[in-house]
Amino acid sequence: MEIITSTQNRIVKLARSLSQRKFRTETGLFLVEGVNLLRDMPQSVALEYVIATKERLDQAKEIFRTRADAEFYCVTDAVMQSISDTAAPYGIAAVCAISETEFAMPKGNALLLDGVSDPGNLGTVLRTAAACGFCDVYALETADIYSPKVVRATLGALFRVRVYVIDEQRALELVRNTRSAILDMGGENILCERVESPVLFVAGNEAHGVRASIKEEAQRVYSLPMKNDIESLNVAVATAVAMYQTMKE
Numbered sequence: 001m002e003i004i005t006s007t008q009n010r011i012v013k014l015a016r017s018l019s020q021r022k023f024r025t026e027t028g029l030f031l032v033e034g035v036n037l038l039r040d041m042p043q044s045v046a047l048e049y050v051i052a053t054k055e056r057l058d059q060a061k062e063i064f065r066t067r068a069d070a071e072f073y074c075v076t077d078a079v080m081q082s083i084s085d086t087a088a089p090y091g092i093a094a095v096c097a098i099s100e101t102e103f104a105m106p107k108g109n110a111l112l113l114d115g116v117s118d119p120g121n122l123g124t125v126l127r128t129a130a131a132c133g134f135c136d137v138y139a140l141e142t143a144d145i146y147s148p149k150v151v152r153a154t155l156g157a158l159f160r161v162r163v164y165v166i167d168e169q170r171a172l173e174l175v176r177n178t179r180s181a182i183l184d185m186g187g188e189n190i191l192c193e194r195v196e197s198p199v200l201f202v203a204g205n206e207a208h209g210v211r212a213s214i215k216e217e218a219q220r221v222y223s224l225p226m227k228n229d230i231e232s233l234n235v236a237v238a239t240a241v242a243m244y245q246t247m248k249e
Contacts, residue, residue, distance in 0.1 A: 003054060004075045007082045011073050015051060015083045015095050021144045024098065030146035033084060033093045038063050040156030046097035049073060053080050056091035063092070085148035098146055101164050105177065106136040108198045109246055112174055114214060115205030116142045116235055123153020124236040125203070130157035132243040134201075138164045140171045172217055174200060180218040182210050183242050187221030195222075195245045203239045 004012060017023040018031040029048060032038060038060075049071040052060035057074050064070035080089050111134045116122050122143045129137050139145060145163050166174075174180070178200040183190075202218060204210035215221075224238055233241075 001057070001072070001074050004073060004079055007079055009079075011049065011051070012075065012079055012083060015093065018095065019085055019148055021147065024144065024146055028098050029095050030098055030151065031083070031085075031093055031148055032096055032151060033086065033148065034090050034152065035059065035063065035092055037151070037156050038092060038094055040159060041094070041096070042159050043067070045099065045159065047071075048095040048097065050092070050094045051075055051080065051083065052093075053077055053091040060092045064094075085152070101162055103164055103166065103170060104136075104162075105174070106198065106200060108136070109134045109243075110136040110138065110174075110178070110198070110200045111239070111243070112138045112140065112171060112180075112200055112202045112214075113142050114140045114171065114202060114210050115208065116203065118206055118235075119143045119147055119149035120153050121206065121234065121236045123150045123155075123158075125239050126150075126154045126161060126163070127157035128236070128240040128243060130154075130160040132240075132247060134243055135161050136164070137161050138166050138171065138174060140166055140168065168211075168213065171214055175202065175214055175217045175219075179220075181220040181222050182215055182218045183223070183238055184209055184215070184221050185223050185226075187223040189225050190222035190242055190245055191225060193222065193245075194248070195242075197246050199246060201239065201242050203235050203242075206235055 018029055024030050047069050050060050051073050054074055111129050180200040182202045202210055
């Protein structure tokens with residue numbers, strides 16, 4: 001197999017462009033890096049092509065041995081570095097199609113994220129949602145679900161939840177028609193409450209919280225107790241604590 005040595009190769013340029021939201025939106029594609037993420041990726045995720053260094057090519061072929069749609073390209077370490085979003089790329093990446101998820105009301109416990117802007121927070125929240133069985137996640141003006149940092153932070157959980165990118169009108173429909181609960185400092189102590197399922201937890205922006213229009217429609221507000229003059233917790237931590245409350249027996 002010929003080894004691609006130029007960063008101007010069309011295959012390489014497309015993969016590299018997917019670090020930007022604009023090109024992910026235009027192409028409907030996103031980049032998945034790392035062996036564990038790729039092993040976890042279900043057959044339902046459509047592959048465009050796989051890129052690997054010479055050292056990792058056989059491993060890449062082993063990972064995708066059951067995929068008839070897998071097309072492989074071998075690149076130099078320098079080319080892989082130009083594509084990767086990490087300082088020390090593992091050496092395998094795949095260009096995949098973004099799944100189109102048609103809006104639907106939640107089938108069980110669910111999460112509405114209002115303006116969560118930090119990719120690391122968003123990825124961690126998605127991973128915790130999957131771990132707690134919150135299989136429907138609604139994203140309102142959040143960081144891009146398919147950015148490399150978010151995909152990496154989910155550690156494969158992105159493929160285990162249904163993510164719906166929605167507008168404010170849909171968000172209001174959700175909170176009006178579910179057992180909705182805002183996570184905010186002004187609410188009832190969630191550690192002292194029995195949270196009934198199914199529930200829709202609503203978590204807000206790191207700096208500004210949940211927008212007023214959604215707060216006005218939600219049925220309940222929960223908070224976490226704080227000591228030592230701590231005013232708030234990271235949104236990923238607070239959301240995790242709330243979701244785990246639903247798993248109490």
